[in-house]
């Protein structure tokens with residue numbers, strides 16, 4: 078009986094897993110498949126090593142661009158702090174000022190009053 082190269086237990090039914098160059102059991106196969114589809118992302122602030130801590134997960138961008146940003150837990154904490162500071166210093170920064178041009182506001186307020 079062959080052994081699964083992932084859990085090292087003998088199994089009657091094994092499937093070939095090409096990237097591991099061996100055979101895995103039917104218990105390990107779905108797990109490996111899921112891991113293969115979602116490899117752990119690299120922290121965008123790691124700069125090739127550096128001072129990352131904890132797991133790298135995706136978070137939504139604070140700029141609300143819909144972008145998903147991969148960061149380790151340490152850098153996510155730092156980003157959250159930075160965002161909080163920005164909101165405190167510039168409370169209106171999230172308002173899209175460009176849409177409310179002064180001329181437009183002037184026209185609409187000088188109207189039929």
Ligand SMILES: [Zn+2]
Pocket residue numbers: 081082083084085086101102103104105106
């Ligand atoms: Zn196995």
Ligand SMILES: [Zn+2]
Pocket residue numbers: 120121122123128129130148149150151152
């Ligand atoms: Zn990091």
